[in-house]
Amino acid sequence: MANKTALVIGATGLVGEETLKQLLDSAQYDRVIALTRRPLDIKHAKLENAVVDFDKPEQYSKIKVDDVYCAMGTTIGKAGSQAAFKRVDYEIPMQVAKQALANGAAQFILVSSMGADAKSLVFYSRTKGELEQALSQLKYKTVLIFRPSILLGNRKEHRTGEAVGRFVAEKLSFLFAGPLAKYRGTPADLLAKAMIKEAGKNVSGVHIIENGEIFEIAEK
Numbered sequence: 436m437a438n439k440t441a442l443v444i445g446a447t448g449l450v451g452e453e454t455l456k457q458l459l460d461s462a463q464y465d466r467v468i469a470l471t472r473r474p475l476d477i478k479h480a481k482l483e484n485a486v487v488d489f490d491k492p493e494q495y496s497k498i499k500v501d502d503v504y505c506a507m508g509t510t511i512g513k514a515g516s517q518a519a520f521k522r523v524d525y526e527i528p529m530q531v532a533k534q535a536l537a538n539g540a541a542q543f544i545l546v547s548s549m550g551a552d553a554k555s556l557v558f559y560s561r562t563k564g565e566l567e568q569a570l571s572q573l574k575y576k577t578v579l580i581f582r583p584s585i586l587l588g589n590r591k592e593h594r595t596g597e598a599v600g601r602f603v604a605e606k607l608s609f610l611f612a613g614p615l616a617k618y619r620g621t622p623a624d625l626l627a628k629a630m631i632k633e634a635g636k637n638v639s640g641v642h643i644i645e646n647g648e649i650f651e652i653a654e655k
């Protein structure tokens with residue numbers, strides 16, 4: 436056993452759920468903490484589920500972990516406003532990142548997005564880029580930023596906009612051959628695998644892992 440603890444935020448989502456499952460199966464960690472706003476329905480000897488109100492940081496200020504996995508996020512439609520979106524896709528992750536760092540965390544592993552760019556004119560991509568930048572400036576030993584394309588997997592909720600992209604990514608996958616391969620849809624399980632594998636390498640510094648590399652890491 437590695438005697439390491441992982442923290443996951445966004446553990447009830449498509450990528451987060453898969454990440455949590457794989458973390459529990461991984462020999463890299465002997466303890467996994469999931470910080471959620473509603474109780475998880477899974478039980479595991481390694482798992483601790485801390486149910487918190489993310490607007491009350493004092494509820495999660497004492498958590499001591501080695502590696503933080505962030506798969507938290509929403510959509511502007513679901514959040515209702517740009518400010519509410521930014522709260523979930525920037526402010527809460529930063530709050531967790533700062534508190535975990537203050538308690539000794541070494542690695543932060545972020546699910547960002549293809550096209551993330553702090554200078555983008557598109558609010559979504561700009562927010563993702565701003566989070567990447569802000570996290571990179573914290574004094575983590577390692578920041579791993581994963582930039583997937585459209586996520587593939589069994590999403591419980593229906594999202595019309597994404598459904599079109601997913602149809603193209605899944606049914607017309609032959610379009611994403613050769614130089615276009617780097618744009619193909621990213622299966623959530625493969626992304627989780629790549630994140631945990633990369634975190635196990637214990638590299639230092641800030642590393643951006645683009646969509647194409649996610650496949651290379653996971654499939655190696």
Ligand SMILES: NC(=O)c1ccc[n+]([C@@H]2O[C@H](COP(=O)([O-])OP(=O)(O)OC[C@H]3O[C@@H](n4cnc5c(N)ncnc54)[C@H](OP(=O)(O)O)[C@@H]3O)[C@@H](O)[C@H]2O)c1
Binds near residue numbers: 448489524546584
């Ligand atoms: N969808 C795509 O195709 C795509 C593509 C590229 C990148 N991404 C990014 O990848 C990440 C993971 O995406 P995903 O599709 O796996 O996400 P998801 O299924 O929508 O899950 C989002 C997670 O964030 C949590 N969350 C949302 N709003 C919250 C709030 N106000 N307070 C606390 N927790 C909250 C959810 O908790 P609850 O279950 O409690 O709501 C859930 O655990 C996101 O950052 C997303 O932007 C997505």
